Amino acid sequence: MLRLNTLLASRAEVKAAPRIQPAVVVALVYLILISLAEITGALINQAMGITIQTLIFFGLIIHSVLNIDNPLGKMLLSLTLAPMIRIASYTVPLLFARPFASYVFIYLPIALAAFLVMWRLRMKPPDVGLTIRMPRWQLVIACTGVVFGLAEYLILRYPALIPFLSWTNPWIPGLTLLVTTGFVEELVFRGVMQRACADALGKWTLAYVSFIFAIIHVIHQNFWDIVLVFFIALFFAWCVKKTGSLLGVAVGHGVTNSVLFLVAPFVLKGFGV
Numbered sequence: 001m002l003r004l005n006t007l008l009a010s011r012a013e014v015k016a017a018p019r020i021q022p023a024v025v026v027a028l029v030y031l032i033l034i035s036l037a038e039i040t041g042a043l044i045n046q047a048m049g050i051t052i053q054t055l056i057f058f059g060l061i062i063h064s065v066l067n068i069d070n071p072l073g074k075m076l077l078s079l080t081l082a083p084m085i086r087i088a089s090y091t092v093p094l095l096f097a098r099p100f101a102s103y104v105f106i107y108l109p110i111a112l113a114a115f116l117v118m119w120r121l122r123m124k125p126p127d128v129g130l131t132i133r134m135p136r137w138q139l140v141i142a143c144t145g146v147v148f149g150l151a152e153y154l155i156l157r158y159p160a161l162i163p164f165l166s167w168t169n170p171w172i173p174g175l176t177l178l179v180t181t182g183f184v185e186e187l188v189f190r191g192v193m194q195r196a197c198a199d200a201l202g203k204w205t206l207a208y209v210s211f212i213f214a215i216i217h218v219i220h221q222n223f224w225d226i227v228l229v230f231f232i233a234l235f236f237a238w239c240v241k242k243t244g245s246l247l248g249v250a251v252g253h254g255v256t257n258s259v260l261f262l263v264a265p266f267v268l269k270g271f272g273v
Helices: 002-016 022-044 046-065 071-079 081-091 101-120 135-156 171-220 223-243 247-270
Strands: none
Touching: 022 046, 022 071, 022 081, 022 171, 046 071, 046 081, 071 081, 071 101, 071 171, 081 101, 081 171, 101 171, 135 223, 135 247, 171 223, 171 247, 223 247
């Protein structure tokens, strides 16, 4: 009788053991594919990377159409925005005479695609954080961009994107970075993608979306920058989940890049750092 009870108990434990959801497996497969595409484009061959990203993009579209009425399909449709960012950044011609104009041409189609995904998935603006909540906390979150920008500069040591620093010189470039890399990328990752993945991935959503965001920074070819960006993305994702608003993280993201590319190269060098 004791053996029988033990056998029944062990079988019950096996039955009760949590199973890996199909959506999690599919998400991991696409994460690996996107990672391979990013590594290929950044370290091996850019044209090959674009080709792989394009195949992933169309694969995600087809796969999402076949599952569009369930959480898996919604997740897959939102993931199309990740390869689209890299395709746009590789293929849009850089306007060297007016370098910041290239950001507009890169991020405008991405913003339109994000709003189209919202429309197709019937997401309302508050669903993706397009609202103002807890304004004092949004200000605190936005200010973290200064620290993050300084930290990322100390890792990458990129030269400034402006010829000199003055009280008036960085405003237009800074505003461009705020709207493009700040607002659009936060709308894509912490807004649309984070919301679309929530039903399919549950508790893994924040880490998953943060890892995708970090892996697109392979283009900088610096391991420690990828690690830093992952934790910044995780922090931003947690902030959006807690506050329900993109305001703080969008400004914080824009400030991060403004400090990295416009301010830190002059200020830190002035202090001999």
